Amino acid sequence: MKVSFVTAGSGDVVAVMASDGGQLMPAGQALDAASGGRLAKAMKAVRFNGSAGSVVDVLAPEGLDFARALVIGVGKLDAADAMTVERWAGHAVRRTLTSGAEKLVLQPDGLPNVSKAESGAHAALGARLAAYRFDSYRTKLKPDQTPSLSAVEVMTDGTAAARARAEKDGAIVDGVFFARDLVSEPANILFPESFAERLRDLETLGVEVEVLDPTTMERLGMGALLGVAQGSARPARLVTMKWTGSTAKGGKPVALVGKGVTFDTGGISIKPAAGMDEMKGDMGGAAAVAGAMKALALRKAKANVVGVVALVENMPGANAQRPGDIVTTMSGQTIEVLNTDAEGRLILADAVWYAQDKFEPAAVIDLATLTGAVIVALGHEHAGLYANDEDLANAIVAAGLAEGEAVWRMPLGAGYDKLIDSPNADMKNISGKPVAGSIVGAQFIKRFVKDGVPWAHIDIAGTAWKPGPYEDPLSPNWATGYGVRLLNRLVASKFED
Numbered sequence: 001m002k003v004s005f006v007t008a009g010s011g012d013v014v015a016v017m018a019s020d021g022g023q024l025m026p027a028g029q030a031l032d033a034a035s036g037g038r039l040a041k042a043m044k045a046v047r048f049n050g051s052a053g054s055v056v057d058v059l060a061p062e063g064l065d066f067a068r069a070l071v072i073g074v075g076k077l078d079a080a081d082a083m084t085v086e087r088w089a090g091h092a093v094r095r096t097l098t099s100g101a102e103k104l105v106l107q108p109d110g111l112p113n114v115s116k117a118e119s120g121a122h123a124a125l126g127a128r129l130a131a132y133r134f135d136s137y138r139t140k141l142k143p144d145q146t147p148s149l150s151a152v153e154v155m156t157d158g159t160a161a162a163r164a165r166a167e168k169d170g171a172i173v174d175g176v177f178f179a180r181d182l183v184s185e186p187a188n189i190l191f192p193e194s195f196a197e198r199l200r201d202l203e204t205l206g207v208e209v210e211v212l213d214p215t216t217m218e219r220l221g222m223g224a225l226l227g228v229a230q231g232s233a234r235p236a237r238l239v240t241m242k243w244t245g246s247t248a249k250g251g252k253p254v255a256l257v258g259k260g261v262t263f264d265t266g267g268i269s270i271k272p273a274a275g276m277d278e279m280k281g282d283m284g285g286a287a288a289v290a291g292a293m294k295a296l297a298l299r300k301a302k303a304n305v306v307g308v309v310a311l312v313e314n315m316p317g318a319n320a321q322r323p324g325d326i327v328t329t330m331s332g333q334t335i336e337v338l339n340t341d342a343e344g345r346l347i348l349a350d351a352v353w354y355a356q357d358k359f360e361p362a363a364v365i366d367l368a369t370l371t372g373a374v375i376v377a378l379g380h381e382h383a384g385l386y387a388n389d390e391d392l393a394n395a396i397v398a399a400g401l402a403e404g405e406a407v408w409r410m411p412l413g414a415g416y417d418k419l420i421d422s423p424n425a426d427m428k429n430i431s432g433k434p435v436a437g438s439i440v441g442a443q444f445i446k447r448f449v450k451d452g453v454p455w456a457h458i459d460i461a462g463t464a465w466k467p468g469p470y471e472d473p474l475s476p477n478w479a480t481g482y483g484v485r486l487l488n489r490l491v492a493s494k495f496e497d
Contacts, residue, residue, distance in 0.1 A: 001147075001149060003124045003154065004152075005120060005163050005166070006159065012101035012102055013099075014069050014105045015088075015107065016109075019050050024040065025074075031069060036063050050073040052074055070092055070095055080112070082118065084114075085111070086129070089124070089125075090127070090473030093131050094473050102150050103149070124169070125166065128169075128170075132476055134476065134478070137186075170298075171299035172299075175291040178294050178481075180480070182291075184281075191313055193237060195237070195239075195309075199309070205294065223350075225347045228261075231315040231316055231320025236311060242359075245303050253303075253305055254361055255308060256367070258310070258367050259285035259286060259370065261312055261313070261314055264279040265314055285344075288460065288482060289309055292483065306359050333426045334427075342429045352366055356450050364449065365457075369459075370438065380463060382408040383405070383458050385409050385459075386412055386439070386459075387412075389454035396456055403486050416439050419436070442457045445457050464483070
């Protein structure tokens with residue numbers, strides 16, 4: 001879908017803003033006047049109140065050269081921000097994507113907290129994100145199921161400024177789409193080896209990619225990671241992606257580490273059959289890291305960043321890891337595996353240690369679809385954030401708010417840490433008690449963070465994919481690409497020259 005910026009647009013559908021109370025904003029007021037008040041009359045007829053995401057769809061409005069006019073609410077103006085504009089544009093695209101319309105004209109207004117040029121750029125970003133579809137395996141789409149929308153024009157006075165911002169945002173969109181595609185792929189197509197090969201494509205953007213095979217990982221002592229993988233016919237991979245964009249000599253990189261379980265049956269501690277198909281998405285953390293690395297490379301970020309993703313398939317094969325097994329990690333610490341379905345923390349133990357050992361990073365941030373417990377606590381609205389460094393935690397919270405990828409700070413502490421002490425090894429991989437599941441997972445990973453290294457863990461089990469009908473117009477029903485925008489903003493605000 002082509003997105004362009006114009007000072008005057010024409011097309012099949014036009015979309016304008018209305019604020020809380022059903023008040024048309026300036027662009028909408030001009031359209032309403034041209035239509036002889038027909039937009040206002042339609043709004044009144046359906047008791048339109050202008051709440052965020054509410055829509056009045058006016059067909060063939062007299063006096064206008066558009067077949068349809070969409071009046072879309074943005075809610076209270078004092079609370080509206082850039083994300084409000086993106087979602088407004090997303091609603092417009094969702095309404096028209098398969099409607100038969102070929103061209104949509106967006107007329108965003110400036111908001112108290114968003115200039116008109118910024119509003120135009122964010123409208124373009126929202127439009128692009130909302131147009132995402134994963135149709136790779138749908139061979140019998142009916143004509144009315146196929147996208148008809150091929151062009152979006154964003155009307156703004158500041159076309160040059162909006163275009164400049166949109167060029168940078170294009171890198172973010174590509175990164176988000178890369179992550180969504182990875183999470184959406186079925187596990188018979190995307191497995192550790194094929195995932196690693198897709199990441200090699202980043203080399204064309206200037207990213208240095210290295211792939212470790214099981215022999216190399218065994219030599220390095222990654223017993224926890226390899227233990228998870230040993231039940232599958234698909235051998236594990238550990239992939240590093242290195243972007244060197246800083247002009248400062250010898251600058252330490254920030255390390256982004258992702259859990260990449262390409263399919264999780266639970267292993268011997270097998271999951272229930274219902275809903276197991278969703279476990280193709282258990283590599284959402286690795287997908288987010290890969291998408292962020294792509295975005296950073298595309299926009300040529302002036303930062304040193306390394307992405308490390310641990311890729312395994314957790315299967316109950318004849319050689320599968322058993323409950324009660326004890327494995328030795330790359331750090332030398334030992335783990336008693338009481339539940340093979342608590343596998344994400346096992347592969348992260350070695351991946352997080354490897355990232356520190358090899359790259360000596362300025363900070364480590366890991367993302368993982370780690371626990372169902374975080375969904376119990378936070379639903380699908382926030383990811384769980386754990387950190388040992390206040391500055392890093394605050395920067396992540398701020399980045400999440402700015403990019404619409406919210407996190408909620410969760411606690412760590414000695415009392416929780418004691419829950420994973422084991423009488424048979426240095427630690428066990430579950431507490432054995434039905435309490436604080438997400439916190440216990442974070443405490444486990446923390447044991448593999450070296451002293452003095454700023455670290456954060458983001459549990460994205462509730463945000464990497466969202467089942468059910470559309471709630472956020474910027475995301476599809478399934479893979480959201482959560483984490484790409486947050487990580488990109490975090491690097492830009494805290495680690496970039």
